[in-house]
Amino acid sequence: MKAILIDDEKPALQHLERLLLKDGRLEITGKYTSARRGLEHLEHEKADVVFLDIGMPEMNGLEAGEYIAGMDRSTRIVYITAYSEYAIEAFELNAADYLLKPVTSQRLSKTLERLEIRREQNEAPVETLPEPAAAVKQLSILCFKRLEFIDSTEPGRKMQWRTSKAQEVFALLLHNRGQWILKDTIVDWVWPEFQPEKAVTNLHTTVYHIRKLLKAWDMEVQVEFSQERYRLTKENVLLDLEEFEQGYCSTPVESEAEWARREEVLGLYRGDYLEEHHYDWAETRSKELQIRFIRMSLHSAEYELSSGRPRQALDRLLVLQAADPYSDQICRLVLRSYADLGDFIGFRKHYDKYKELLQRDLGIRPDQVIDSWVQKVL
Template identity: 75%
Template structure:
């Protein structure tokens, strides 16, 4: 395996080079005192491992690791730090291991054994046959991952911030987001330096989780920006938007097709997470759902299925309890069922709600229609 060394301290660079040469398991294809020079090397020649100092001027090791991931995500990173208080934090980043200065031959040997073990594991995973499975990301009600090959498997986020950063990138899927924008939305009260460090750590955990799940989802980094892309993975919000129709339903086949789309809506978009930045999208999707469901209820009433329409409309009224359109169709369902007691009770309840909550009365048209029916 080929390795390059990056450390702004020449004595430390030479010391590590001597230890690796003595061990003999790695071929050193380059050593550099700046991250930019090391990245230029990787643009021209592939390496399997990068030994990377964390504390460097111009570009620190955490930033450099993001650029390395863009160039080749298979490159292993071993962080090097002179400060023990950074050791755990470094290990949690996109690294296979960390080394504290001064590096000893014994500690380096453990790192190399870990590297060899990881390479063997990757080879076994590549050789093993994978069964057919469908992977899904769910955004309605709560953020979840589904794997048809393991139905009971649940995603365990390392932190709530990791979940929020993933949700934010998913919300803006395919679009580049400035690092500063993400930081301002997720860590608004943190000092910029600490917030950026948290972002690097969080992105690492997200990538690790996605790799564990075997999902073809990438968190990419370029020019101080991140974006999320995916393939071979379905997203319920995307499927809902693609299948949405606001026009009247004409046939049973069309009704069945739309019902499948409506069934994707398990609840409001990311409702259980209460992200402020998701609120406009939540309202937009909720309005779209209500409009499409109303068209289906109208078709059910027009095709003599008032009981199905009533169940759908009662559910819609929980989302928008003040809607006169929904109330009118609920009353029509009761009338078609011949349930005029239910008709009267529902309208009286609707009138009381408008009066107590909004201080208004139903419109004259619906009120006169109700009196005529009764």
């Protein structure tokens, strides 16, 4: 196997080289005191193993590891650190192994044995057996109300986020799906209180856990890294947000079949976009989607009233008014529903509460047109 060594401390680099040459199981094809020079080597020549120091200036080992994984995921990384607190982080970042400084020949020998075992496992032929027919698996991601994964073959399956920050980073990448986001932008949103170096380290660890979760769910969703930026791409995974946007229609309902189609689209809206997570960066999009939902729902309510279903319209409109309590349009349709039901006590009570709300919260009275219409009906 071919290996390159990267460590900004020359004595440590020479010490590791001596140990590897003495062992004789690896061919050293390059050694560098700069992560960037090591990456340049890998751009032109493949290595099976990279021995990579974590604590380096300019670009630390965890960041360099992301670049190496982006070039060739088959390249195995052995992280080296003088600080034990990085050891677990390095191992979590899908490292083949980690070594604590000063590296000893005994510990290095164990690492090389692990590398050989992994190579043999990868090279061993895999015997495949015909699989029994199974139900078609459909994976979905839900964003309305809360972030959830749904597996059609296991309805009760729950996802387990390693941390709330992992969930937020995934949600942020999904929010900007297909677009590259600077890592500095991500850490500013998710870890604003952390020092930059610690925040970036947390980001690399978090991305590893996200990839691990996606793999466990067998999702065709990729978190890619390139030129200091991340992006999320997906295939063959349904997203309720995309289904809602594709089915959204801003025109009045013209037929029963059209009403039924829109009901399916409106049914996707379980609550506001990422409502339960309270992400500041999602607020603008959440408001836009809420406005679309209300507009589309109002057209359905108008159709229900025109087709003699005032009770159905009233149930829908009361939910809408809870989301937008000051809307005179929603209030008019609620009052019309009560009138069509012949419930004039409900009609009066609802209008009185609406007037009281406007006066108390906004210091205004209802529009003169609606007020005149109400008095005429009463």
